[in-house]
Amino acid sequence: MSYAVVALVGTLTISWTAFGHAGEPERNPQEWLDRFTQQWREGDWLQGDDSKAGYMRPLDDAGWQACMLAMQGLVQQPEDAVAVLLKALRTGDAPQRILAAQTLGYLGADVPTKPLVEALQSEQDPAVRLYLVDSLGMLGKSDGVDWDAFLQGEPNRDVKRHVGYLKERDGAPLDDDIVETLKRWDGRRMDTARVGKPAPDFELTSMQGDRVKLSDYRGKQAVVLVFIYGDT
């Protein structure tokens, strides 16, 4: 009997280490980048058909979680993450450059503009250019770039569209609250919405400016919760 209990506890411990986000050890920025790279290479995330407008990862591909955790881990250590990400932007492979371009926008005052602008001019991968444009906007550091000249040489429609967004944001940097929310998020909540289980509660601000909690509806109304992409 006691053997069975010990064996069961052993199994639980192993599965928790392998899959539990609570079990994520402390990592420095280089270790986060390495872990992301390892998980990216193990997955088959880039094997989708590029010609399709909307490519979906397979439902059982949990690799997106590596992206989320790496971004959070890097954003939590802005001082040390900047150098690691700028190096990845210069010398990394495409997935690393995309992660770097995406994450630098959250690192605020610690990010120098010049390496981002240089990378934007020499970068071959349109996804990296797109996220560099976004990040320059998020940092509020887009005024040092001649965007009209950039647009003339830019072949990719989506990158051009994001330059349009950047102009619309009119120099406003990313709200500090957004960065704080990402830093504070408990990774154990990752992918925990399951049919038959309590819906994970959350509080967000609406476009109309109201704070809304999912639990505000409890006992009153059922909720049809729809994740959209600007396409109302």
Added chain:
Amino acid sequence: MRDKLSEIRQLGAALVAIDPHEAWASRSLLKNTGLDADDVHYPLLLDPALTVSATYGVAFQMRIHVEWSNRPTTFIIDQDGTVRYARRAETFSDRPSVKDILTELRKLNTP
């Protein structure tokens, strides 16, 4: 989505949408479709930190041209706060119809 709204409300349910953009971008995308914030008669919640999107398992799963974003997904949560339905899009156009949603909502109302 506005068309779905009245029928969903008739069944006693609320429609809540979550968009991963910052507020200015969300308003701008809306403007491109000919609407502004006052035209949206349901809470359009913004999740630019992607923390709710990751909690609900939809973040970074759809590539729109070159950008990674949320997988279009619909959940139905009953009055007790329990998830009763989840539909995660497997292709770009894979969304539940209004009829699918109403059918699921009627199931909640049937003891």
